[in-house]
Amino acid sequence: MRKSGILGLLGLAIGLTTALPASAGVEECGNIRFQGLSNCEVRVTAQCTAGCSEFGIYKTACATKLTQVCGDQCTLSAMPTCTDNCTVQCKSDCDNGVNVICSHNCFEECTARRDTECAAKADPAQCAATWDANCDNECDAKCVTVDGGCYQHCVECCGGSCSADANMDCQYSCQDVEFEECEQEFRANCEASCTGDGALFCDGKYIIAGSQVPTCLKALAAQGIEVKAEGSVTIGPDGINGNLAAGICSYSPGDRAAVVGPFALFAAATAGWLARRRKRDSRAER
Template sequence: MRKAGLLALLGITSGLFFAVPASAEGVPECGNIRFEGLSGCEVRVTAECNASCTELGIYKTACATKLVPVCKTECTLSAMPTCTDKCTVQCKSDCDNGVNVICKHNCFTECTTTRDAGCSAKPDVAQCAATWDANCDAECDSQCVTVEGDCYQHCIECCDGSCTADANMSCQETCQNEVFEDCEHEFRANCEASCSGDGALFCNGEYIIAGSQIPNCIKALAARGLEVKAEASVTLGPDGIDGVANAGVCAYSPGSKGSLAAPLAVLAALAGG
């Protein structure tokens, strides 16, 4: 049995706050959520956490991301040649003009270009946008994972990922609509159950992840170079927890991308003891 939640050990009174750098792909340890464009991320506990968990509308990103691979078993269309041809012509023109096209950075942007227009008439615009983003992210991650070659090769893979997502967008929306509300209720229950322990992570007011998954998620984000700030009764530094009570703001900016992993591992071990 867990003796105390991770955040309880830290003595946090107002949550754990951090600035998230752009991430050009989903973060597996954080439910495969894509953090590019997200801000205002914080781990909330107790009353603030419970209040945040109430609204069903905050679970759209998490549900869409979770449901894309589920629905992908039936949404298996290949990219349309008309889409890939149009995309690669423009992309290769960019290469010729000196634009450095990188698949994992450009694919998602290309894929979501028409999202706002495509979702504007949908009954739930926010859900449509979440499904659109999650579908694009999944296909781009899959297509861009191991791209070797010059700018033109990146163009081909980028366009294949974007156009495959486009071909399956309608199928993903239909499939997800059937179970989306159930998913939201499931995440809300998990969110509420975690508030007295490790809490729940929110970005832009959207639920990201909760409970025992938080330590690994934070470590993964730290490895991507984020800055962590927490109001706590202990100091978090490169050597772990030093036990010095300062009742102030503890700030630790990692000098290297992986330098925060060790102290967070200590916290996770203590929380699970």
């Protein structure tokens, strides 16, 4: 029998209760962009299996993964007409006191036409996921190292948006070939993780599963995300019965006490149960 992971033992449910900063995806979470997502939870056992079987929940994860895969062939430069228009608009905006921050503005600008353009596609949801992932990738490349005032931020912001626009058709065509297989792979991984570390879902969408879940949660906690953690444990007649709850904890990079508490309690209780079991087994052998 496969040994259950710590999340499986605890039946841990984790909900992100604050919005993440407007920035690129979280590397430890498969580079998924969490901005705009909510109701995030780690599911295990039956709830996990039911979630894994939902139709269409893997599009965000697949689009994010395939954007990197297709990046080797989708390398068109931004159209001069796009960047030239940006230069003029940026000067006007900055001269008029508009506060442009590349990491905040690029993604919103890049996705402005998404819903209209994707409405005519055979699978609008897949198109939207690809659009978002492509914009996030190009904006991150331009915004991550930007240094300067309003004008520099605005120019780099436009550069990311224009690069994404130039490569959008290529990304969609390239990803479309691999998308169905990608969804099947993620579903298999999701289902296989339900008896172990479980799978992370946000708004019902699959994010990541298995051994990557704890690392992802640590990365989110390091960003100061409020995490709600609750767990119920039942081991056996002489084991742990009851509820281990962390309540609602505000995590910050320097504060580990909130997350350590319930796990330390679980470990101590488990150690006591194992010690009692060894003594009982020892007496039975005499």
